Each structure stands twice: as C-alpha cells, then as structure tokens.
Amino acid sequence: MLKQLLLQSLRINAAEKTTATASNLLGGTAPIDKLRSQIAQFAASPFPVLVHGESGTGKELVARSLHEKSSRASHTLYALNCAAISPTLVEPTLFGYAKGAFTGAVASRAGYFEDAHDSTLFLDEIGELPLDLQAKLLRVMENGEFQGVGETQSRSSNARVVAATNRDLKQEIRAGRFRADLYHRLSVFTIDVPALRELGEDRIVLLDHFREFYARQAGTQPFTLGREAHAMWLAYPFPGNVRELRNIVIRLSTKCAGLEVNEEQLRAELDGDTDTIAPAVGGTLAADEDTIIDAARKQLQTARGFNLDETLARWERGYVEAALDLTQGNLARAAKLLGVNRTTLYSRMQNYAVNTPEK
DSSP, X not given: OHHHHHHHHHHHHHHHHHTSOOOOOOOOSHHXXXXXXXXXXXXXXXXXXXXXXXXXXXXXXXHHHHXXXXXXXXXXXXXXXXXXXXXXXXXXXXXOBOTTSSTTXXXXXXXXXXXXXXXXXXXXXXXXSOHHHHHHHHHHHHHSEEOOBTOOSOEEOOOEEEEEESSOHHHHHHTTSSOHHHHHHHTTEEEEOOOGGGOTTHHHXXXXXXXXXXXXXXXXXXXXXXXXXXXXXXXXXXXXXXXHHHHHHHHHHHHSTTSEEOHXXXXXXXOGGGOOHHHHTTSSOOSOHHHHHHHHHHHHHHOSSOOHHHHHHHHHHHHHHHHHHHTTTOHHHHHHHHTSXXXXXXXHHHHHTOOOSOO
C-alpha cells in the first residue's frame, strides 16, 4: 500500500511541475546565445538530447525550452528526477505496473513512458539510474517497446527523451557505473549548460530579474546594491550557480526590501567556504599569469578567513588524488602525469595520508 501511495505522490508532483511554463533564457553573453541556438536547432528533432551542466545551472529549464519549442508542446511534459526516488520505485514509475504486481497494487497503472507517448519525457540526474534499469531504458529507447512490472505483454511509446546530468558520464562508464551503449543512445544531441561564473554581466541580468520578481511577489520595493557590493557580486564565482543566486536574492529581498545593500551585508549571504581560484577562471588553473592574478584578486575580494597555505595544500592534495585515480593507483604513472619524481609524489602522499591500492 505504501509503495502505491508513493507512486501516486510522484505522479501528482510531476503533473504539478509541468504546469509551469519555461521562461525565456535570460542573458546576452556568448555562452547563452550558443545555448539558445542549440535549443532552437535541436527542438524539432525526435531524437534524444543529453543536457550536461553543474548543479543549479538550469538544466530543467533547458529541457522545458526544448519541449515548448517542439511540435510536442501541446502535450504535457513529464519529468522524473532519478535521484529523488528509491531505486525500487523507478521501474514502476517509468513503465507502469499490473494489478497485483506488488503488495498494494490494487489496480493497473500506466507509467511515464505510456503517459508521455507523443510528448517529452525529461529524466533528470540520469547518472543515478541503477544499472539494471539502464538496460531496460536502453531497450525502450531503441525500439519504443517496454513492459510494465508484472506484465507479459509489450507496450510501445513514442516519447522523446531528454536526459540531464551533472556527472561526467564518460568517467562513470570507465568506473562501470553507466552503460556505454545507453550513453551513446542518449547523446545523439548534447547540450552543455554554462556555469554562472562563465556568464560575466549576465549575473546582473539575473539579479535584476529575480529581485524584481520577488519584490513584486511580496508587494515590496526591490533592494539595490552599493558600489562595493556590486563589484563583489560580479567577482563572486557562484559555486551553486543560478539556484544559489536566486536564493541569495530571496534572502536579500526579505531582509533589505527597498534598501541599498552594502558590502558587509552581501558578504554575509555569500558562501565564502567554497571559494577557490579554479571556479573564478572557469574550472582550470590558467597558464596566463594575468588571468591567475585576476582570479586571485576576485577570490580575495569575496573570501572570508582566506589562508594561502591551506588553499594551496587543498589544491595540491586534489591534484595528487586525481592523478592516482586516473592511473588506478599506479605511482609511477601518476608521478609522470603530475610532472614530479616518484619519490616526491610518495612524500606528498605521506603528507596528506593518501592511500592507493599499490600502497
């Protein structure tokens, strides 16, 4: 009975989410223009799309935009977060179930694939799907056929699948956690959603949009940013991306409605613990000295309690562990990858208490 109630709850929540209309993508930077172009190019196609991006970048908004610009827009979009439900519920939710298939299944129910027959099915966090279900998903994507839990007859669906993930699925394949054949089937078209730190002045566009929206919703005046706070806003890397920006705006709209926010007030809302040099330069340590200096300047402007030794030590350990992971713990290969001697690498590992299968 509990399982049936959970499935009903999932279906109700999904239906509620699909009533929202995806807003136009905001911003005028080159990455956003590219994103709009890809959505317009891929929307009319019936083939799958794999949307990749960090958490909070707006992957579901991209999926909804693909749906709304397609010939399927008159149908309901169905969305399922594969990480938000128990693995035992994913199969009956996707494929349906027969009466008596499990305790509490007092009647047969269709699954998302059947409901989304001529529409779009958005599978968020696809990298969390269990391996046994990946094989069943591959089958329905290959020929449109599937079977509900407890059924012997095959059903068919013409649903277009849009999947999203914040994981590196190629790395997941190498680790044996994701099927290569499913990855190739899902990634007929791929869209990379840019991180907010890559969008420059679009951070101001989003700020304006959200503060006007939440002020209007609350019936208050929007807050403004002072000069120093404005500079800090542009320098902050927003590790949580658009979701974090929106939450900061909500808090400031509540605490500082109609007021000018100063540097200290804004700093109190930022996540200083997650500031690193890498996000400020797009996820890599740039070789260009001016770029590194600029990234460091931005970090020092926003970080609280910055400590150079601790920051450099975290980065060093991160590179050591990444090299060991890429080489499956082979010290010689890892040392070569890092450009250091094997004895130097071993010494660094002792400093950080890093273990490997070889050790």
